[in-house]
Amino acid sequence: MPGHSLKVGDAEIISLIDMPMQIPYEVFFPAIGADEIGPYKTQYPGSWAGGMFRTHASAYAVRSQGKTILCDTGFGPGPIAFLGNATGNLLNDMRSKGVDRDEVDFVVFTHLHGDHVGWNLSPEGKPNFANARYVAPRADWDFFKPNLEQQQQMLQVIPLADLGLLDLVSGEKAITPEVTTYPTPGHTPGHQSIMVSSAGERLLITGDLAHHPAQVDRTDWSSAFDVDRRLTAETRAKVFAQLEADGIKVAFCHFPEAPFGQLLRAGTKRIWQAVP
Numbered sequence: 001m002p003g004h005s006l007k008v009g010d011a012e013i014i015s016l017i018d019m020p021m022q023i024p025y026e027v028f029f030p031a032i033g034a035d036e037i038g039p040y041k042t043q044y045p046g047s048w049a050g051g052m053f054r055t056h057a058s059a060y061a062v063r064s065q066g067k068t069i070l071c072d073t074g075f076g077p078g079p080i081a082f083l084g085n086a087t088g089n090l091l092n093d094m095r096s097k098g099v100d101r102d103e104v105d106f107v108v109f110t111h112l113h114g115d116h117v118g119w120n121l122s123p124e125g126k127p128n129f130a131n132a133r134y135v136a137p138r139a140d141w142d143f144f145k146p147n148l149e150q151q152q153q154m155l156q157v158i159p160l161a162d163l164g165l166l167d168l169v170s171g172e173k174a175i176t177p178e179v180t181t182y183p184t185p186g187h188t189p190g191h192q193s194i195m196v197s198s199a200g201e202r203l204l205i206t207g208d209l210a211h212h213p214a215q216v217d218r219t220d221w222s223s224a225f226d227v228d229r230r231l232t233a234e235t236r237a238k239v240f241a242q243l244e245a246d247g248i249k250v251a252f253c254h255f256p257e258a259p260f261g262q263l264l265r266a267g268t269k270r271i272w273q274a275v276p
């Protein structure tokens with residue numbers, strides 16, 4: 001059983017789970033036929049449950065140079081009607097893994113979808129991470145904010161700006177000398193990953209650059225939730241080639257198989273493999 005924490009040089013990454021999610025795969029990957037997906041069911045059994053695509057809403061905490069950075073905040077307390085009234089568990093999971101929510105200095109969002117911003121505010125509208133500044137991609141703010149009626153998750157984001165706690169960023173932005181935002185656009189216009197680089201080791205927290213391990217090989221498979229399917233496929237191809245070539249470890253927010261992995265070559269295919 002892979003552990004929930006990993007050292008990357010002097011930094012520590014702790015994986016956090018908010019809630020399980022199961023979605024019919026033909027809803028998730030409407031353009032991908034059953035015959036194409038079949039072999040990947042055997043290869044990555046943890047990403048399937050019956051006929052459903054099995055995933056989860058998750059988050060990562062990074063401890064670096066005396067700071068604690070929370071990457072995304074899950075789907076929130078719920079219940080979430082379209083996921084069978086699933087409820088979120090992020091704050092309990094943090095507590096059980098020794099991450100105090102008051103120690104969080106920065107919350108960095110990979111993007112502003114609902115399953116990544118859900119625990120920002122308490123029911124009374126107070127920040128759940130009381131000592132944190134919040135860092136979001138500017139292009140997502142510009143894309144989602146004018147469309148509030150369809151983008152209700154922004155009700156978890158806009159109050160942070162009203163409180164003066166939200167920093168909008170673009171490009172590479174250092175959070176600590178070891179932790180930097182890393183633009184990976186396509187899933188959303190401002191989608192960003194988070195590079196942890198310490199003492200010669202590197203790990204990329206990739207947000208929703210991919211949702212299923214088959215996509216490390218089939219970088220051309222985009223999901224129904226990718227805003228720009230062509231751009232996200234281009235970004236995946238470029239970034240995954242770099243992760244493989246440079247031996248950069250990777251934390252995929254939606255892979256239930258294991259929280260940390262690496263991309264390796266097996267013949268003509270690229271595979272995802274868990275690291276302990």
Ligand SMILES: [Zn+2]
Nearest residue numbers: 113115116208
């Ligand atoms: Zn997501």
